[in-house]
Amino acid sequence: MKGAGKYLVVSKRESGNGRPDILLKTPSVRGAAVILELKVSDSFQGMEQECDKALKQIEEMDYEAELRAEGYDNIKKYGVSFYRKECMVRK
Numbered sequence: 564m565k566g567a568g569k570y571l572v573v574s575k576r577e578s579g580n581g582r583p584d585i586l587l588k589t590p591s592v593r594g595a596a597v598i599l600e601l602k603v604s605d606s607f608q609g610m611e612q613e614c615d616k617a618l619k620q621i622e623e624m625d626y627e628a629e630l631r632a633e634g635y636d637n638i639k640k641y642g643v644s645f646y647r648k649e650c651m652v653r654k
Contacts, residue, residue, distance in 0.1 A: 570589060570597070582626075584599055598626050598627060600640075610645075614651050
């Protein structure tokens with residue numbers, strides 16, 4: 564776990580039924596937590612679909628389970644896709 568400003572950063576840690584790519588959380592459960600799931604697209608046109616897959620994976624694998632168990636209520640979820648040097652983010 565590393566610090567990034569006011570957030571603690573956790574990468575590839577077991578949570579719920581799997582491992583989210585990146586978790587960001589404030590030290591206090593009264594703050595926010597962020598789940599990032601990353602995907603690589605085979606084409607520029609496929610980036611939106613990969614973001615949707617990432618968001619679906621967050622829900623299906625219940626990546627927020629550990630955060631909720633810790634007491635976090637403010638949990639933001641983002642699907643991120645990459646194609647070459649392009650990036651798309653959906654929430």
